[in-house]
Structures are given as C-alpha cells and as structure tokens.
Amino acid sequence: MQAVPKLDPNFRKEVEEKVGSADFERCLFCGMCTAGCPYTGLREDLDPRKFMRQIALGMREEVLKSDYIWLCTICERCTINCPMNVNMAEVAYAIRGKFGIMPPGDIMFQCRGIGGAKSQMRVMADWIKSERIKVDKSRNEIPVTYHDPCNLGRKEGVTEEPRFILSSVCTDFRDMRPSGRYNYCCGSSGGALYAAEHEALRISMGKLKAEQIEGTGAKIVATACQNCVEQLEEIDKAYNLGIEVVYIHDLVDRALITS
Ligand code: SF4
Ligand code: SF4
Ligand code: SF4
CATH class of the missing domain: 3.40.50 (Rossmann fold)
Known part of the structure; x- marks a missing residue:
C-alpha cells in the first residue's frame, strides 16, 4: 500500500515568502506548463504542474527531496505557456538555494544569463x-x-x-x-544533468x-x-x-x- 504523504500546511506560505516570485494564488493547476515542457514524459517527476501541486498541498518532504529541482533546466519553456504568468522555472531554481538542500551528486552546473x-x-x-x-x-x-x-x-x-x-x-x-x-x-544545464548518473537522461x-x-x-x-x-x-x-x-x-x- 502506498504511504500517505505527511502534509505541512505552512509549507506553501514558506515557499511564497522565501521565493518572491511564487504566487500560488494565481496557479490554476491547469497543466499548460507541463504541456509546454519539452521533457514531459521522460520521467514521472519531470512535471511542473505536479511540482506546483505538491507545494500547494504542503508536501514538504516530497518537494525538497525531488530530483525535479535539479533536473529542470530552468529554460522557461513552461513559463511562456502559463496563462497566469507563474514563473515555474524560477520557483524551482529559487528552492535550490533557500531550503538548505544539496544537489544529488557532486556536479552542479547551471547556465544563467549570457x-x-x-x-x-x-x-x-x-x-x-x-x-x-x-x-x-x-x-x-x-x-x-x-x-x-x-x-x-x-x-x-x-x-x-x-x-x-x-x-x-x-x-x-x-x-x-x-x-x-x-x-x-x-536539454543541457539543469543543475545535476552533468553528473555521470544523469548522462543518459541528458542525452534523451x-x-x-x-x-x-x-x-x-x-x-x-x-x-x-x-x-x-x-x-x-x-x-x-x-x-x-x-x-x-x-x-x-x-x-x-x-x-x-x-x-
Ligand atoms: S503554473 Fe501556470 S500553467 Fe502551470 S498549472 Fe499553474 S497556472 Fe497552469
Ligand atoms: S523550466 Fe523546467 S519545467 Fe519548465 S520547461 Fe524548462 S525544463 Fe521543463
Ligand atoms: S544550454 Fe542552452 S538551450 Fe540549454 S538551458 Fe542553457 S541556454 Fe538553454
């Protein structure tokens, strides 16, 4: 039987406070971000809508342990698809640095701004x-x-x-x-994608x-x-x-x- 996730009712507020750009009031959970992400379907956890829902529901542990945070390339393809101007990519990026979590490997790389x-x-x-x-x-x-x-x-x-x-x-x-x-x-960038264990994913x-x-x-x-x-x-x-x-x-x- 699948374990019932522990919910933290304060988590969403905490994310909103720590990540200035996260406005969950606007999110309709419509899934347009997932439709716009070029990597949808490659892995179950590479899903921006699911990630937003997990935050909104207070699934602290699942969110902070999620590989999604490190595998998302922060390319903002999902963001331009969002009808409510929620910058999903910035939410994932900001969470990396604001909750004391570490990347799931030695190699961390992210291209930002040129x-x-x-x-x-x-x-x-x-x-x-x-x-x-x-x-x-x-x-x-x-x-x-x-x-x-x-x-x-x-x-x-x-x-x-x-x-x-x-x-x-x-x-x-x-x-x-x-x-x-x-x-x-x-399909490059994305924090942990240059780690050896993610090479096959990066190529796919x-x-x-x-x-x-x-x-x-x-x-x-x-x-x-x-x-x-x-x-x-x-x-x-x-x-x-x-x-x-x-x-x-x-x-x-x-x-x-x-x-
Ligand atoms: S972030 Fe935007 S596109 Fe994604 S579920 Fe929320 S409203 Fe829809
Ligand atoms: S920013 Fe992340 S979730 Fe959004 S389209 Fe790019 S890889 Fe997908
Ligand atoms: S490597 Fe190029 S295409 Fe990939 S995230 Fe960086 S700028 Fe975008």
Missing part, C-alpha cells in the same frame, strides 16, 4: 547593416539552422538579430520549428532537438552559447546527425571580406 552574447549579437547585426564590415554570403553555401539559447532568445528576447546575421552571411538559412521564444531547450533530453535539426535538413547548426554548443555536439554524436556545430561569429568570420 549578456555578452546579447551585445555581441547587436554589434554584429549593426556592423553588417551599416556595412562597417563587408560580408560575402556565397562563402557559406551549406544549409544552416540556428538554435536559440533559451537565455538569449526566450529570456532576453534576442531573436531577430541572429536571424538577420545568418541570412546576411549564409545563402541557405533554415529556421527550426518551433523557434525564437518558443524554441526547445537543448536532446532527442527533440535532434529531431528539430533533422527536420530542417541543415548540416551546420549555429548558436551563441557555449553550453548549447557542448550539448549540441553530444546530440550530434548520439543521434548521428552528421552536423557541424558553430558559433554565429564563426560563420561571420568565414564570410568576412578583408580586402
């Missing part, structure tokens, strides 16, 4: 537009697609500049579907990305974040995509007219 890439993207786009640098797109004829890093595309809203740059320096740019703010995370979290890339027919995948590059290279090997993974500036460099 402000440098944002300004780099804007500068490159401006220089191409103003012809401060001159480029010859015929030097990049292999089909190229772009992976929007969630920190840059979804969280910073930088989606137009990379596409302008790639269309300026490549003859055959192909977008993934979905893309931009709605792009799927690559990249399957959707592999399918997206294959769907474009592109043989080069450009991106703008080092963590994405590393995971995309692993996805390439695991799913035999036969792609080259590059930074956007590599393609600008190849197209640059220097004399």
Whole structure:
C-alpha cells in the first residue's frame, strides 16, 4: 500500500515568502506548463504542474527531496505557456538555494544569463547593416539552422538579430520549428544533468532537438552559447546527425571580406 504523504500546511506560505516570485494564488493547476515542457514524459517527476501541486498541498518532504529541482533546466519553456504568468522555472531554481538542500551528486552546473552574447549579437547585426564590415554570403553555401539559447532568445528576447546575421552571411538559412521564444531547450544545464548518473537522461533530453535539426535538413547548426554548443555536439554524436556545430561569429568570420 502506498504511504500517505505527511502534509505541512505552512509549507506553501514558506515557499511564497522565501521565493518572491511564487504566487500560488494565481496557479490554476491547469497543466499548460507541463504541456509546454519539452521533457514531459521522460520521467514521472519531470512535471511542473505536479511540482506546483505538491507545494500547494504542503508536501514538504516530497518537494525538497525531488530530483525535479535539479533536473529542470530552468529554460522557461513552461513559463511562456502559463496563462497566469507563474514563473515555474524560477520557483524551482529559487528552492535550490533557500531550503538548505544539496544537489544529488557532486556536479552542479547551471547556465544563467549570457549578456555578452546579447551585445555581441547587436554589434554584429549593426556592423553588417551599416556595412562597417563587408560580408560575402556565397562563402557559406551549406544549409544552416540556428538554435536559440533559451537565455538569449526566450529570456532576453534576442531573436531577430541572429536571424538577420545568418541570412546576411549564409545563402541557405533554415529556421527550426518551433523557434525564437518558443524554441526547445537543448536539454543541457539543469543543475545535476552533468553528473555521470544523469548522462543518459541528458542525452534523451536532446532527442527533440535532434529531431528539430533533422527536420530542417541543415548540416551546420549555429548558436551563441557555449553550453548549447557542448550539448549540441553530444546530440550530434548520439543521434548521428552528421552536423557541424558553430558559433554565429564563426560563420561571420568565414564570410568576412578583408580586402
Ligand atoms: S503554473 Fe501556470 S500553467 Fe502551470 S498549472 Fe499553474 S497556472 Fe497552469
Ligand atoms: S523550466 Fe524548462 S525544463 Fe523546467 S519545467 Fe519548465 S520547461 Fe521543463
Ligand atoms: S544550454 Fe542552452 S538551450 Fe540549454 S538551458 Fe542553457 S541556454 Fe538553454
């Protein structure tokens, strides 16, 4: 018989107080966040709606012991699906640091914010537009697609500049579907995902990305974040995509007219 969970009626309030952005009054428990998460179905505990319900019901022990806190990539794909603007991803992230809990392994890693890439993207786009640098797109004829890093595309809203740059320096740019703010995370990051015991899970979290890339027919995948590059290279090997993974500036460099 399944054990009845102990409920702590003060837990929800405590989470609200410690995690400024958690507003459980707004949550309808509708499950749109779960529908928006690219990893739904991979593991029973990778389920943002279930996590919200556990907090609301006062299931302190289950929440604080949950692997979900460390496996969620904080990519915010669930957040843009939420009709009530509840930032589920921030709730999971903040709980990591506010309840004295430790990650379930030695390796902790989380990519957060890539402000440098944002300004780099804007500068490159401006220089191409103003012809401060001159480029010859015929030097990049292999089909190229772009992976929007969630920190840059979804969280910073930088989606137009990379596409302008790639269309300026490549003859055959192909977008993934979905893309931009709605792009799927690559399945990297997520706190504990780089621990050896989660490697298989991390690779399976990249399957959707592999399918997206294959769907474009592109043989080069450009991106703008080092963590994405590393995971995309692993996805390439695991799913035999036969792609080259590059930074956007590599393609600008190849197209640059220097004399
Ligand atoms: S967080 Fe948003 S999407 Fe998720 S269950 Fe609550 S209201 Fe629905
Ligand atoms: S932040 Fe990303 S990985 Fe975490 S629950 Fe939301 S969509 Fe899933
Ligand atoms: S590695 Fe890239 S796609 Fe994955 S969470 Fe980080 S920014 Fe997002």
